[in-house]
Amino acid sequence: MKSIKNSIGLIIILSIFLGCSDVVDFDPHDEYQVTERDYLQSEADYQAMAVSCYTPTQWLNQVIVLGDIASDNAVAGGENASDVVALQQIDDYAILTNNSTLQDLWLSAYEGVNRTNYLIAYKDVNLLGNTVNFEGKEALYGEVHFLRAFYYFNLVKMFGDVVLFTDHKLGLSDFGTLQRSPKAEVYAQMEKDLIHAISVLPTSQSQQGRITKYAAQALLGKVYLYQEKFDEAVPVLQSVVDGPFSLVPNFDDIFLLSGENGPESVYEVQYSNGQPYYNWGGQTRGQGNYAVQQCGVRGFNGTAEMPYNSGWSTNLPTQDLAAAYEDGDQRKDATTFDVEAYATNNPSLNVTYQVAPYKNTGLYNKKYLPRKGQTSGQVELNYENNQRTIRYSEVLLMAAEANLRASSPNQALAQTYLDRVRDRAFGDENHRVTATVQAIWSERRLELGMEGDRFFDLVRTGQAADVLGSRGYNPATLGLFPIPQREIDISGLTQNAGY
Amino acid sequence: MITKFLSFLILLSTTLAFSQTVNVKGTVKDLESGQPLIGVNVIVKNTSKGASTDFDGNFNIDAVGINSILVFSYVGYQNQEVMVLNDQPITVMLREDAEALDEIVVIGYGTQKVTDVSGAISTVKSETIENLKPLRVEEALQGTASGVAVIQGGSPGSKPTVLVRGIPSFTGTDPVVIIDGVPQTLYDLNSINSADIQSINILKDAASTAIYGVKGGNGVIVVTTKGGRNNEKTEFSFNAYTGFQSVDRKVGLLNASEYATIINEGSVVSGGNLIFPDISTLGMGTDWQDEIFKDAQISSYTLSARGGSERVGYFLSTGYLRQGGIVGGIDKSNFNRLNFTANVDVQLSSKLKFIINTSYANIKNQSVAENSFNSILGNAINFDPTVSPYNTDPNDFASYGYSNLLLSEIFNPVQRLEDTYNENNGDKLYGKLELQYDILDRLKITSRFGYTKWDQASKSFSPLAYYGPNNVSSDYNPDGTVKTQEVDNGDGTTTIIPSFHNSVTERKNSNFNYTFETFASYGFTLKDNHNFDLVLGVSTSKSTGNEMGTTRQDVRDNSWAWADISAATGVNTKLNTNAYTGYSFQYLERRNLSYFSRVNYDYENKYLASFSARRDGSIAFGKDNKFANFYAGSLGWVITNEDFFNYDAINFLKLRGSYGTVGNENVDPQYVSITIGGPSYNSTANSNGYTFGTEFVSGATVNSFNNPFLRWEEQTQYNIGFDATLFNNLSLSVDYFNKSVDGLLFTEAPPLYAGTSEPVKSNIGSTESKGIDATIGYRNSSVNELKFNTSFNFTTSKNLVTATNKDGTAFIAGGSYFNGQSQLATRFEKGYTPGYFYGYKTNGLFQNQSEVDAHATQPGAQPGDIRFVDINNDGIINDDDKTKIGDPFPKFNIGWNLGFDYKNFDLNMFTYASVGNDIYRAYERNAQFTNKDRSILNRWTGEGTTNDAKNPRYTFADTNSNIRPSDRYVEDGSFIKIKSLILGYTIPESLNAGFSQVRIYAQAKNLLTLTKYTGYDPEIAGGILDTGIDRGAYPQARTFLIGLDLKF
Secondary structure, three states: OHHHHHHHHHHHHHHHHOOOOOOOOOOHHHHOOOEHHHOOOOHHHHHHHHHHHHHHHHOOHHHHHHHHHOOOOEEOOOOOOOOOHHHHHHHOOOOOOOOHHHHHHHHHHHHHHHHHHHHHHOOOOOOOOOOOOOOOHHHHHHHHHHHHHHHHHHHHHHHOOEEOOOOOOOOHHHOOOOOEEOHHHHHHHHHHHHHHHHHHOOOOOOOOOOOOHHHHHHHHHHHHHHOOOHHHHHHHHHHHHOOOOOOOOOHHHHHOHHHOOOOOEEEEEOOOOOOOOOOHHHHHHOOOOHHHHHHOEOOOEOOOOOOEOEOOOOOEEOHHHHHHOOOOOHHHHHHEEEHHHHHHHOHHHOOEOOOOOOOOOOEEEHHHOOEOOOOOOOHHHOOOOOEEEEEHHHHHHHHHHHHHHOOOOOHHHHHHHHHHHHHHHHOOOOOOOOOOHHHHHHHHHHHHOOOOOHHHHHHHOOOHHHHHHHHOOOHHHOOOOOOOHHHHHHHOOOOOOOO | OHHHHHHHHHHHHHHHOOOOEEEEEEEEEEOOOOOEOOOOEEEEOOOOOEEEOOOOOEEEEEEEEOOOEEEEEOOOEOOEEEEOOOOOOEEEEEOEOHHHHHOEEEEOOEEEEHHHOOOOEEEEOHHHHHHHOOOOHHHHOOOOOOOEEEEOOOOOOOOOEEEEOOOOOOOOOOOEEEEOOEEEOHHHHHHOOHHHEEEEEEEOOHHHHHHHOOOHHHOEEEEEEOOOOOOEEEEEEEEEEEEEEEEOOOOOEOOHHHHHHHHHHHHHHOOOOOOOOOOOOOOOOOOHHHHHEOOEEEEEEEEEEEEEOOOEEEEEEEEEEEEEOOEOOOOOOEEEEEEEEEEEEEEOOOOEEEEEEEEEEEEEEEOOOOOOOOOHHHHHHHOOOOOOOEOOOOOOOOOEOOOOOOOOOOOOHHHHHHOOEEEEEEEEEEEEEEEEEEEEOOEEEEEEEEEEEEEEEEEEEEOOOOOOOOOOOOOEOOOOOEOEEEEEOOOOOEEEEEOOOOEEEEEEEEEEEEEEEEEEEEEEEEOOOEEEEEEEEEEEEEEEEEEEEEEEEOOHHHOHHHOOOOOOOOOOOOOOOOOEEEEEEEOOOEEEEEEEEEEEEEEOOOEEEEEEEEEEEEOOOOHHHOEEEEEEEEEEEEHHHOOOOOOOOEEEEEEEEEEEEEEEOOOOOOOOEEEEEOOOOOOOOOOOOEEEOOEEEOEEEEOEOOOOOOOOEEEEEEEEEEEEEEOOOEEEEEEEEEEEEEEEEEEOOOOHHHOOOEOOEEEEEEEEEEEEEEEEEEEOOOOOOEEEEEEEEEEEEEEEEEEOOOOOOOOEEEEEEEOOOEEEEEEEOOOOOOOEEEEEOEEEEOOOHHHHHHOOEOOOOOOOOEEEOOOOOOOEOOHHHOEEEEOOOOOEEEEEEEEEEEOOEEEEEEEEEEEOOEEEEOOOOOOOOOOOEHHHHHOOOOOOOOOOOOOOOOOOOOOOOOOOOEHHHEEEOOEEEEEEEEEEEEOOHHHOOOOOEEEEEEEEEEEEEEEOOOOOOOOOOOOOOOOOEEOOOOOOEEEEEEEEEEEO
């Protein structure tokens, strides 16, 4: 008996010491977690990862908002002076280096860079050293290269010289090792990416919103324009002008739900409420377009037939912008929405609303005014309005400008393109103006008002100090926003002038 | 001297009377219960003659000399001596010796006599637990155990903040909980019935905790439940109490007329119109606090049986607790717990003992949204007081009153309360199987399998709601139809579908964890006086879990009665892919392997020493860093046992010192994960997937960085202290401790250009905590009818983050709240206490424009606005001027216990004080039309009216951002609470109808709170970065109880 009991005790002890060496080994597969070594093993993996290279384009919607608020086109309204402080600073040209909107945009664009870098790094072989080939891989990578250029373009136009890296997604050992590169180098990388993309992309895609060859050419044209490389811009823009696009006769229709991805659309950042997830911890990061809610009229109500939802009145067009339109220009009402006139002109709708509590202009951004039935879930964050990023009319205006400013100008072609834009705007041919560089710049403001280009146009064309000086614009900043203070603290980057 | 002389006389007399002997018979009983005591040792003094009592408490000794002395001794009872005078049967009543029981403390893998302990250990006695009747065990630690800081929450069953000696770690501050030798977590303390607890020991210093290694750095709470008593008749006890809880105090808000006046002023000042043209009809309006605070019942019943035979001991218990919540009342907010416990030990053979402890708890609860501006309480504070709770206009579709001013975010709290539907139902089975094998006399092997199984099913229902025609969150049109939307079919046509659906969500989670450990303990003595106690063992543990959930839309009748996945009718279509959805995930499988050893030594109970070593392995770290060694040791010197020490005033004095290290593994294993599918809700909102046209397409992206160098966080602690007993009655115990953490596991600050992948944890920081724990107690030992005892506990700790990363850029901001802007009010940052309040300092109000002009540039400032302090003196007020504006953790805590016994009455009062803890008031939503705190009536209205930064001018256009995080919102949360006052009466034996004990009592909890804080309750529990942030936290209730304790 005794020996049995002794041996029981011994067995208990031994059983624990045996086979315990691997007790504390960890295998992520035990939790069904997919690690990077498991991924990029099939075409589907590559396709899925390419999809998420698009995702951060949705997070950049505030670039559009500040592109107008920083200019003479719009003001940051909101509930009061302490509402949307980050946009107020931009509006007032009193930008602190820790501006939360700018920090988020910097971060978002770099997430895009890291995602595209990662996929490009494993193009030929994956982490296990295997090659995964599939039909359309080159074209798929064309989209990825376009997106990387798009992220860098947004960075450069906001911040000037930025941190440039293209070979991999950053990891722990890279932290703090990188500094800013001259923007010329960043532009050169964009050109390289876009030229490669153009060489492999198809002219049309079966899925709406996928990057086409035309989108890449249009962006490359814009990149050239920003560098004043007009001779290079002319041919690349010409191929888009000659593409399958047309101007929508009724300007207002472009911005309706039914107008999305329409005949005038060269590149649109896609949003939806079909998968209405949202996250108040990352308002701009859902599938819906956060910027739409910002445009809405506060307390906007009426009968069931009244088509608009209320919003936050944080991006208000100025009377200055409205006054820039001539009589008969259909773009005026399609860009600046006069809520008082709307209420008066539509008595049957029983319209009620709250006057914008701060910096009221009486006007709202009609292009992205929140509409009933176009959001769901957390209604504020799920508007499905696509961002019309590059429209055909802009391509015409870019082509006109490039032709005028090229080393051998083509005035006639420029005139034709400008006429097409103005003819559509007025619905007749009686409002044509001579195509001068200034005329085209002015036309850009009217055509693209509240689409986020104004401030960057003023800066790139050297007009910012003249036009915005009276509003408090500081020329010492050279039209650049401050590098986020947090990045300077962590990575030791230099700050832009004027901050 | 006198006693010696007397004993000499007695000895003399026995010798003289030696010739006369008698046979002595008698019975031994428990003084309190009157139950016979089995197995009591009866010895004739100074002889080897003796006997022990039988099953009926009887004993019999032959041939005992007249005048000899019988000594009755029994474990846990005071010895008693009785002189034999004749042969008449004698009855001896033994008194339970609380002190004697407390002499044993439960340490890691063993017990130790308290006088032999050289580490720092606090003890909470069972009588304290019986007195306080805690709902959760932690309540009994608050102010009763020195070195332990407890901040309680008010929501029924909620987990409090428990800090043992400060805040050393960032990744978690919960102490380890050991129940009967089995590691558990603080969360598990909600399932234990406090009536089942025998004692609680808190191990505080490295020497005591090191043997528990992993996470021991946050302290160890050792809970010992009641066990069987061998050779004792079954003692039944029944405890019941019932009572009601109510809110202690309300927040001062504006009534309807005052509200309308202020809103009008705010509008007019900023250039707008009168919002309320006629104030005269508004009257007082609705005080929403009155509508949602409800008195709630609380009842508890416990029945237990305890006893045993020679070989089997048992403790059986069952209990039921039902506690209602005061926010919303018992129908919406409650905590129900049903317990069964069986602790059985069996002596299988003379050497082999088997112990099985099994407890089952069923926990059901319902809860309301809390601690945010849009919680039930937040709505009550902020909602429009001119609205009535219910709508009475038959022509209006609304059933509840609604505001035409507040059109989003803040809703009628009564409606929100009534639309709250949820229930959680959890089953927990926990306990241990243990074999103890005595190989030699003092060599024992123990093998123990401890486990916890926790399964929970939850259900919640979100009905469709109508908040009035203009509210953005109304799911209905004013005519009662559900709002619709037009969707693009992708082929040029559109379809109209409902925009909103009600939905029911069901979740099930299942968790299992176990610890299997085997250890040998060996005690031996060398050369008579050198006592050794060795422990050597190995431990493995594992925890696993998973969760599944389903949501389905379209619940019949929009009603909770039909809210079940099986009865809902939602079906996914191309146009609505959210009608029927589900998810599942696995919790991290955590595994540990540890080897441990300890030697305790004492020489003549005079010189004490202890040394422990432990090797810990964790799944959390990389291949090369999985294992780490931790050592600790302590020394003690009992000066009063020295021959040279002879001061009568000092009965006992022990000096103690300890030093050692413990580890922390509270991080997840690190690897580069890929997120596939829709959004990722990681901490950086790293979302995923894209829409092409109208079709959402899943994506995949890298979700996290990787740190292959991650290793154990190491905490080093030293402790010096002493224990003393003075004048027989006064006990004193004081400790000073210093903890420092090296290789603090902290979240890296990745460069922003590295993107939004989840940041890694690294060993990049360090912290330091130091403080003093002290206990002083007095118990009068007089045999008067009036007995009296009192004790004070003092706990303090100073915490400092000494580094986060090399340049201090890694910090974590927390304490988020929303007052129109998302604000962060706390930080874990180098150079400050963890979780300190971060914001602007104020310096009164600008009285006129020249004061504005004279001050540093503060954009938008006008007379009447707050003057913020230019901390860095750069002439401009901006974020760089933010600084420390408060500390949520108290400078010190004091617990004071006072007890009286007079004849059959007993009175006990427990008072708790927290001094120096600040509160950040964050429950005001601060929208134009939300209700306001009454302090707005003292606002600045012109030069010289007030200079108090808490009362700036009132305007809709707050150009100065007076609402930014600042010390305007920081209040002193110091408080004194009478936590418990209890008056009991024990019915005299002659009247108690066959019961061995009958006691009735009345108790008040949270009877009185003295504080300057203007909110509900200055105790705001939460994580380190949320403690003290009052977003409308659920206040603790004031409770009145009556109860009955029976023993039979």
